[in-house]
Amino acid sequence: MKQSPFQIKSIGAAIATLSLAGTAQAAGFALLEQNASGAGVAYAGKAAIGEDASAAWFNPASMSRLKERQVVLGGHYIDLNSEFNNEGSTSPAAMPANPGRNVGDFGSEGYIPNFHLVVPFNDKINFGFSVATPFGLKTDYQADWIGRFQGITSDIKSLNINPSLSYKFNEQWSAGVGVSAQKLDAKLSSSTVLGLNTESLTTIAGDGWGYGFNLGVMGQVTPATRVGIAYRSAIEQDLEGNVTFSGPAAATQNSDLSSKIRLPSSLSISSVTELNPKWQLLADATWTEWTTIQKLQFDRVNAGGGAAPIPVQDYEWKNSWRFAVGGIYKYSDTINLKAGLAYDITPVPDERRKVRLPDENRITFAVGSQYQFDKATTFDVAFQYVMPDKAKIDSTEGAGGAQSRILGTAEGDAFILSGQVSYKF
Template structure:
């Protein structure tokens, strides 16, 4: 049986999120996550490429590992509470579709772990290893919400293993480099119209591996000011998965799928300035090459002879910036207090915003504290509040019975609680 428009629509919507991830109102714009340590969370990740505060330097800028003189391990975790709501402003459901819930909540909880290790080899060379989660979060609309034909559940996970090394050129300058092995994993669902008054559930599952590198340089410009620059390469992911449909004709509609997506490169420029013995000022500007995402193409694998090709998706994302400033106050020999603020610019054009990616500009406020338990052990805790702009959505997709236009505004916020322990050995 020839594939119907509802099948093509469901596949393209679900595969979009398979490639990108539904981050919604997470900390970084687009679908990236900054939460790779708790010591940086307290200053909204200002100064991240220059501070070299603990073993997480191996991730943020391998050159800054040169500041560490002892072996150190960092274990951290982050709890993210995303609160999101879609406010309907004229959505029209496909002709004949069952009436849906007028509004949709898409908030969900998420947990992000990370691990970092730095081992000095000699006075000039350090080796590092980071295991981090640079992309991913989970969102979940109600199964009967009014926009279910363009997305219900998105569960995206990533894992990045990043060995690295630093070299201290002299007392002022250090350089570093590393390689990344990255996996993406996703499970996605959406509704499909199968006839007047009837619908079914479409599920996408898939994963892929990609490889990249990162470079860094750090310099002590003056006795009080240190700067760092860190670059992460783009990573091309080869994704393989499958699509399954509910309903009596599912066996003839299901198939394997493959796709390629080029995840963006990024460049961070940071500074740390000792204002006086008590205060540090930190800054950061991070550029992300989101323009790598212009179109998505998908290929069916092992499909039936009558299976139609999957339409190309146009996104036309643009490059974006993130700016952050923060401060660290040395309250005592054992306690540091931290605060920071960041501003993210979305890469998503207003006319290309989708249900699964209601991304907008956002401001992040952060506070944190660091406690040195003894000479070997340090604890960090941080809290971030993410406040995005309202995201206008006007997205129309075709179904088997006619067009489905989702028109409304997505709004919400996120709370992020971070903690870590650092241990020298």
């Protein structure tokens, strides 16, 4: 089937809208949910507390606080409730018979598992091993909503394998270092205008591996206060996959694809202060290098002569900060009660906000409890409520008869229930 210039332009623009972005539980599409013990304090103090084997992930230096072998198994259930309220969006001129419904629900449910292990080699050196999911999202609009030409489904998954070592210099100072092998999987869909009142479901799927490192230091700066600093490097992902079209476009437009995505580095500074035998005060400030997300470019591989070129899509994200404070109250010899508050600043400029990531500043409220069942076994449970600001969207994509403008407000919230078991052996 011969493609007209109109069809070629609309297909290329549609592919460009399939971006690696979406609503996650920290700013951008980062995930902090790597343990339940930290969830109860909104991850305040995460680089300094070193209370269980998840220390291997948050700051390898803080593993030096652990004197026995320990394993942590945890999981997090996320319920995202979000919707888009149309305020004057326009669908492509080529689709007068099916402009789409005005409201787009894009909430989803998900589960995040994690695993951590710490093994002391001697009084100075500890080995750690973490399996975590530092990035991810799942948003799913209705297939017939008005913004379907800019995004329908976004499903991003990551898996990070992170061995590490810590070294204890003395009773005050320790350091740690680790390496990461990270897998990223992406599946993204939208609709593509093929002609008058004719559209195709377009799906990009790809995956790849990238490699990085993390390091940290921890110091007991006063008898009551310790401070931790943790750095995690950026990781460049070389994704390989394919783009598929439904219907008549498949014959000429399906092809393999490749893309390079640089996931951001981060730096955390945390403190833990023993106010008295009953109370601990925790704080954290984390900087994330989201300027690595400036544009998204897909390159066709082994495409036929009729395949449309894929335009570059601009994001121009900025670096961002997250601040958290929390407290732990020792209710009894076996029970600790926790609470925390966090504020995330979005990396997304207002003029670059898109339907796949209607990200805004957010506040997180957290509560949790820790129960020591016996000398070897500890249970943690936590609940977080994430409350983002309303996000204004004014996004225009496509060209000619395939151009659409999404104008409106995205709003919603998220509930996160976390649990873990820690076992010394």
